[in-house]
Amino acid sequence: MNSTAPLTTLRPATLKDARAIHDLLVYYASRGNLLPRTHENLCRHIRDFVVLEEAGKIVASGALEVMSNDLGEIRSLVVDADQQRRGLGQQVAARLIDMAAEIGLKRVMALTYVPEFFTQLQFEQVERESLPEKIWQVCVKCYKFDHCDEIAMIRKL
Ligand SMILES: CC(C)(COP(=O)(O)OP(=O)(O)OC[C@H]1O[C@@H](n2cnc3c(N)ncnc32)[C@H](O)[C@@H]1OP(=O)(O)O)[C@@H](O)C(=O)NCCC(=O)NCCS
Numbered sequence: 001m002n003s004t005a006p007l008t009t010l011r012p013a014t015l016k017d018a019r020a021i022h023d024l025l026v027y028y029a030s031r032g033n034l035l036p037r038t039h040e041n042l043c044r045h046i047r048d049f050v051v052l053e054e055a056g057k058i059v060a061s062g063a064l065e066v067m068s069n070d071l072g073e074i075r076s077l078v079v080d081a082d083q084q085r086r087g088l089g090q091q092v093a094a095r096l097i098d099m100a101a102e103i104g105l106k107r108v109m110a111l112t113y114v115p116e117f118f119t120q121l122q123f124e125q126v127e128r129e130s131l132p133e134k135i136w137q138v139c140v141k142c143y144k145f146d147h148c149d150e151i152a153m154i155r156k157l
Contacts (some may be wrong), residue, residue: 010095013049013061018042020058021049024078033113035142037076048075050095052088060088064096068133070106072096077110093121101157108157109134111150123153130154 013021022039029036042049048063062077074096079089100108109131110118128134131152142148 007055009053010050010091011053013046013051015043015046017049017051017058017061018046021051021061021076021078024058024061024080025076027081028078034076034078035144042076050092050099052092054083059083060092062089062092062096064099064108066103066105067109067137071131071133072100072105072108073134074108074110089117090121093118097121097155097157106157107154109152109154111148111152113150115151115153118153118155121155123155126152126154128152 018039022037022042025034025037025042028034045063045065048065049061050063051058052060057080060079060083063075065073065075067073074093077089077093077096079092097108108123109126110123111128111134112118115123115125128148128150131154134152144150
């Protein structure tokens, strides 16, 4: 092992991580890359999250939300702007997919502006309308509901 490589840990998030995760989400939400989430909402869902910590800093995170008895969603997937294209996003997403399989989900979806990223993880593009669980639980409450331009991706497990 290269002794100069930073120590990287991928682990479940705790409430102590909520502020750092929220800072990453705010950064990307303000640029329109993903939907905003309040700090309070993030804390309520902290058990959905994993974080990737490098040299004591949270550099990536993401969440797996259970949508139904067979469908999960990868949400709030973010990688620090200075750490992109190092494979960190793939590491986080792969862990979330493993978690989905472990609890017995059969499909994992994502709504994204970066379909290429999910294609690399064996996701396929589908019509949003093929995901009624998402549309009627979450999308209806979203300010983008009638003009959503995110791309729906799904992977069977
Ligand atoms: C999307 C995001 C999570 C990717 O994280 P990352 O660590 O930079 O991505 P990885 O290094 O794991 O990328 C793996 C592969 O995915 C693809 N990919 C990643 N980012 C891409 C981009 N912006 N455009 C096109 N393809 C991309 C590439 O094939 C890449 O492999 P390569 O670098 O060898 O070409 C990160 O760019 C991010 O935080 N974006 C802002 C928030 C966001 O859009 N999140 C997704 C919400 S669903």
